[in-house]
Amino acid sequence: MSKDQAIVAKRYALALFEVVGVTKLEETVSELRLVKNVLEMNKDLQKVLAHPKVSKDQKKELIKESVGADLTPAVMNTVYLMVDRNRYTYITEMAAQFIELANEAQGIADANVYSVRPLSDTEIQKLEQTFAARVGKKALRINNIVDPSLVGGIKIRIGNRIFDGSISGKLNRMERQLASNGS
Template structure:
C-alpha cells in the first residue's frame, strides 16, 4: 500500500502512531476491527469520502458526522484518533492511513494478504484450500484472503501476493497455449 512522497510519509506516520497506541494499550485487535469497519463504511459510501475531503466543511461538522456514523461501535481511542486527523486537516487521508495500518498489522502478525480473483464466488472449502497453499508458498503464520469476482476469467483463479501473480485461470491457460502455438507456427 506504499504511496510515494509526502503522502506516503503522512500515511505511514499516522498509521504507525495508531499501531503504537493500540499496542501500548493492548487493544490491537479492537483497533484492527475498527479500521476494518471504517474501511467498509468508506467503501460503501463514496459521498462520505467526498464530504471528508471537502476543505469548505467545518471540522466540527466532520467530527459530528464521523461520531454519528461510528457511534460507540469503535474504541474511544480510535474515535479520538479520527478527531485528531480532522483537527490536523489529515482526515482526507483516512482511507490510506487505514490501509497502511492494515499492512503494518499484517507484518506484525506475520500475515500475508492474498488477493484472489475468480469467475464466481468461492466456497469455504475452496478458500481454505487456497489459504493452505498460500501458507505453504509464503511460510507466513496466517493468510488473509481478499476475494474479487471477474466473470471474464471463465474459470480458475488469479492470486496476487504482494508483487507475485499466480494465474491459474482458464483465460490465462488459453493465453499461454495461444502463445505456444504462435511460436510453433
C-alpha cells in the first residue's frame, strides 16, 4: 500500500476512533477484525467490489451479507462511507490502523509468538508479563503460531521488534559470525 493510501486509511480510522470513543473500543476492534478477515480471505468479494458495473448499493449489500448485519452503526456507516467514496480498497488498511490506535490508547500491543509446539496458558501469561514490560505496554495480545522450523525455543514479534530465542536463530547468528570472522 502506498503512503497516500495509508494516510487516507488512517484518516477514516481516526474519524471512527473519535466517533466510537474509549468506551466501545473492544467491541469496535473485534468488529473491524471480522471485517478485515472477511475482506482479506474472500478474493471473489474483492473482485466484485472492484468491478465498475456493480453499483454502490449492491457493494454495500454484499459487504453486509458477507460480514453479517450485527455490526454497530458506527462501523457499518464508516464502511458504507468508504464504499460511497470509492475507497473500498482501503477498508482493510483502515481496520488495521484503527486496531493500532485502539491498542495504543489501551496500552496493548499485538504479539506473534512462534514456537515448536502450542504454548500453555501459563506460558503465555508469563511471556505476556515479561515482554509487556520490555516494550513499555500494559499488556500483550498474544497470537501463538506453531513453527517446527525453529527446532526449539521461541521467537516473538511485537510490532517491528523481534526477540529471537530460537535454536535456529542462534544457529543462524553463529553461522554469520563464523562467516564474517573467516573472511
